[in-house]
Amino acid sequence: MKRFWRKYGFAVLAISPFFIQFFIFQLAPTAATIWLSFQKWNGMSEPQFIGLGNYRAMLTDYQFLDALRNTAIYWLVGVVGVLSLSLLLACMLNSKLLRGRRFFKTAVFLPYVCASIAVGLIFGMLFDQNAGLINAILGLAGTDPQPWLTSSRLARIPVHALFIWRMTPWYVLIYLSGLLGIPGEYYEAATVDGASGIQQFFRITLPQLGNISFFCMVTVTVDAWKIFNESYTLAGPGSSNMSLFQLMYVNAFQIFKMGYGSAVGVVLIVILLALSLVQFYVRHRRREL
Numbered sequence: 001m002k003r004f005w006r007k008y009g010f011a012v013l014a015i016s017p018f019f020i021q022f023f024i025f026q027l028a029p030t031a032a033t034i035w036l037s038f039q040k041w042n043g044m045s046e047p048q049f050i051g052l053g054n055y056r057a058m059l060t061d062y063q064f065l066d067a068l069r070n071t072a073i074y075w076l077v078g079v080v081g082v083l084s085l086s087l088l089l090a091c092m093l094n095s096k097l098l099r100g101r102r103f104f105k106t107a108v109f110l111p112y113v114c115a116s117i118a119v120g121l122i123f124g125m126l127f128d129q130n131a132g133l134i135n136a137i138l139g140l141a142g143t144d145p146q147p148w149l150t151s152s153r154l155a156r157i158p159v160h161a162l163f164i165w166r167m168t169p170w171y172v173l174i175y176l177s178g179l180l181g182i183p184g185e186y187y188e189a190a191t192v193d194g195a196s197g198i199q200q201f202f203r204i205t206l207p208q209l210g211n212i213s214f215f216c217m218v219t220v221t222v223d224a225w226k227i228f229n230e231s232y233t234l235a236g237p238g239s240s241n242m243s244l245f246q247l248m249y250v251n252a253f254q255i256f257k258m259g260y261g262s263a264v265g266v267v268l269i270v271i272l273l274a275l276s277l278v279q280f281y282v283r284h285r286r287r288e289l
Helices: 002-036 053-058 062-094 101-113 116-126 133-140 156-180 184-192 197-208 210-225 229-233 244-253 258-288
Strands: none
Touching: 002 258, 053 258, 062 101, 062 156, 062 210, 062 244, 101 156, 116 133, 116 156, 116 229, 156 210, 156 229, 184 197, 197 210, 210 258, 229 244, 244 258
């Protein structure tokens, strides 16, 4: 043991802050959340063990079912919208035909550093039915104003727009770094062979960005299932655009159903874990083929 500490002691001390932080701020709260999910607790009285009562209540809770459906839609639209737009913008910024690339790189990244709550309030004004810019533009096209934030049918659209607008810049940088790492000789050889730009994109660019696309898909999945600020600041009628994370917050810190809120958090953890495992499994199988 002394020999181990003499040889690896400094290395252990160097990485120990990470493990201490992980235990205090992630592992311990997760374990406490799982324990609370089996309790009925208002945050002040003594917790009362009710077993799977909180989980059974979810099956008949329309707010939970709405939040689950909404979050799944946010995830699907977010993955497609964020990754597609990010790759498109990254290819444009990487193009040698674009002038002022430094300016456009800065302009594209600015939305990511803006405070999400403040941007949510701005988007609320943009989608306002009576004085919003979106309806003003639709009016110029001869379309009637739409109740974006007061219609249960349309309430998810502003949330989609804000999430994609806010998350895209970060993934543009990731894709752009991947594009810069592709050797130019590949494109030169393809050009000599007569390959068109579209063929080069699908035969060279996309395959070379496979690992980066997988990383982006996993991280966007986590971000989409943890969506909160967007649905909170652009709240629609009832639970029409409520997310699971928002439902957890409302139950735990507004109506003080700590046990039920913890159970929602556990369901969210299980969903994220299952989706991540499926993504890694599919990625592993594709590598074997």
